[in-house]
Amino acid sequence: MEKTMYAKFPKMQAINRRGFVQKLREYKKHPFSLLTYLLVCIAALLTVGVLLSLIVYVLVRGIPALDLEMFSLEYTSDNQSMLPAIINTLTVVIVTLLFAVPIGVFSAIYMTEYAKRGSKLVKLVRMTTETLSxxxxxxxxLFGAIFFNGVLGWGYSLLSGVCTLAIMILPVIMRTTEESLIAVPDTFREGSFGLGAGRLRTVFKIVLPSAAPGILSGIILSIGSIIGEAAALIYTAGTVTGIAESVMDPGRTLAIHMYAQTNEGWYEEQAFATAVVLLAFSLLMNALSGLLVKKLGNKEMK
Amino acid sequence: MKSNIKENVMHGVFLIAACVSIFAVAMICIFLFTSGIPAMFKAGIFDNFLFSGEWHPLNDEFGILPMILGSIYITAGAILIGVPIGILCASFxxxxxxxxxxxxxxxxxxxxxxxxxxxxxxxxxxxxVPIIRDLFGGSGKSILTASILLGIMILPTIISTTESAMRAVPTTYYEGALALGATHERAVFKTIMPAAKSGILAGVVLGIGRAIGETMAVVMVAGNKTTFATSIFDGIRTMTSNIVLEMGYAQDLHREVLIATGVALFVFILMINVSFNLLKERGSRAEKRSRKKIAANSKE
Incomplete structure (x- = not known):
């Protein structure tokens, strides 16, 4: 409503706009408002300041600590190489997505395209995903350590870590997919049905492609959380330093590598270097998902 | 006919995928509770687990009261620090x-x-930690340090939920306040903020959930002492850090008690989830009511 009103009467917006002198006069009369305004600005500055200081501090101390030895294939306690951990992280990310993305996307398809309105099952699924998140x-x-390592007998292995993480990111993928499926206009579906396509064809050829950027941005966000996850992996995938040759082998990811380094106490410089790499990954993932969301927004504008 | 079969099969596949999350929650509950609850009774649920302050696993003493209190203190501290800053930043x-x-x-x-x-x-x-150490002495790893760090970590949660709650308030509220002569700040904090109250509260509850479940950051800065804290400069151990610190070498009953700690944490989280849902429901109901009222008024 607001937008259309402003579009009709462009000058309407100017009513709420005040010049600097006007503001100053107002604040003189209402010192409490000035105080509130200052507090709000301080809070915003503080938030941004914390973020900037964290990033700058890690980069300033971490980049000089990086050296080529840290990227050698073999880990020794001397070189503190993080390459095995990086390779393990990539394996974990890929296999976790292989499990979680189909399940998450399919269940979101069921919830939005197939289920009847107000179905009990949908309510239950929604409740459980909220619980999961x-x-x-x-x-x-803990659950992974009990179930995958213990009951299924996989022991410390990438696979048990992967399964634990897959359950963990499932709600994120389901929610983002559902949101982007709902955002696809119904006219698309009606057009497809009208041309004689079945429900399945409509979903895969019409609805999913138009929802793809949103789904992708959700997937990228969950990649970020997989890379940064340590607590769920430490007792499932283990802390072994080498490259895992199969998914049944144990192996540490980058986040666990960093935890181990800080825990042991005398590898602070190397931990800073690992932090730089971790931070770079999360910056990259954030930028990518932001770009996708922006692309989605532009499309909608057209 | 052939495509019909395909349709039905895929319908089944989608249905099964949708049930995976139900299955996962059921499995998590079953395995946590069946391994955790017997251990609670074996150790003595009230006198040697929930309400005891003595944690000496080697002597079969498993009191987790200090850790429960630790989780509560640190979460409360994080809320005290994170919520005001988060809400102000969101309104900015x-x-x-x-x-x-x-x-x-x-x-x-x-x-x-x-x-x-x-x-x-x-x-x-x-x-x-070094800043706190220089300012207040001691090791620097304390309730205060952990609260500050967690306060920072819950900021994004609180900011994004508060911001979207405030944006959902109809602009007519704001404009009405301005027309009555309120300043911009007064209009924002006296009309928009109260109208967005339930959304903001839901964000705070979400932040509580994140703070109480945080593990790796807390383990590093909270000091991890198993005794009761006497001041905010004391080190303390939370339920999450108790699990992550000792799970690596724990055996038998000790291991089961750590799982039981996880169960206690899980119960806390479930309670938080339920209150979050209640708040959200109340919020959407209140919103509907106010929408109806506005619609009725504008008809007149």
Missing amino acids: GIPSIVYG | LAKFCPNWLYKILKPAINLLAGIPSIVYGFFGVTVI
Whole structure:
């Protein structure tokens, strides 16, 4: 409503706009408002300041600590190489996505395209995904250690870490997919049905492609959380330093590598270097998902 | 006919996929509870687990009361620090900042949410801990340190929920307040904020959930003492850090008791979830009511 009104009467917006002198006069009369305004600005500055200082501090101390030895294939306690951990992280990310993305996307398809309105099952699924997204990662780790490592007998292995993480990111993928499926206009579906396409064809040829950027941005966000996850992996995938040759082998990811380095106490410089790499990954993932969301927004504008 | 079969099969596949999350929650509950609850009774649920302050696993003493209190203290501290800053910052984003600045700030807040908790923890150890040590003495690893760090970590959660709650309030509220002679600040904090109250509260509850479940960052800065804390400069251990610190070498009953600690944590989280849902429901009901009222008024 607001937008259309402003579009009709462009000058309407100017009513709420005040010049600097006017503001100053107002604040003189209402010192409490000035105080509130200052507090709000301080809070915003503080938030941005914390973020900037964290990033700058890690980069300033970490980049000089990086050296080529840290990227050698073999880990020794001397070179503190993080390459094995990086390779393990990539394996974990890929296999976790292989499990979680189909399940997450399919269940979102069921919830939006197939289920009847107000179905009991949908309510139950929604409730359970909300529960899942509230469970702390250490509880996932405990469950993984009990079930995948113990009951199924996989022991410390990338596979048990992967399965634990797949459950953990499932709600994120489901929610983002559902949101982007709902955002696809119904006219698309009606057009497809009208041309004689079945429900399945409509979903895969019409609805999914138009929802793809949104789904992708959700997937990228969950890649970020997989890379940064340590609590759920430490007792499922283990802390072994080498490259895992199969998914049944144990192996540490980058986040666990960093935890181990800080825990042991005398590798602070190397931990800074690992932090730089971790931070770079999360910056990259954030930028990518932001770009996708922006692309989605532009498309909608057209 | 053939395509009909395909349709039905895929319908089944989608249905099964939708049931996976139900299955996962059921499995998590079953396995946690069946391994945790017997251990609670074996150790003595009230006198040697929930309400005991003595944690000496080697002597079969498993009192987790200090850790439960530790989780509560640190979460409360994080809320005290994070919520005011978060709400103020959200109102800056929603109602104060110019458009060009918003385009920079919003991604920055998203980034704050994307930084791994282990990096936060490391930042806490190398920056916040020395500052606290210099200012107040002691080791620097304390309730206060952990509260500050967690307060920072829950900021993005609180900011994004508060911001969207404030943006959902109809602009007529704001304009009405301005027309009555209120300043911009007064209009924002006296009309928009109360109208967005339930959304903001839901964000705070979400933040509580995140703070109480945080593990890696807390382990690094909270000091991990198993005794009762006497001041905010004391070190303390939370339920999450108790699990992560001792699970690596725990055996038999000790291991089961750690799982039981996880169960206690899980119960806390479930309670938080239920209150979150209640708040959200109440919020959407209140919103509907006010929408109806506005619609009725505008008809007249």
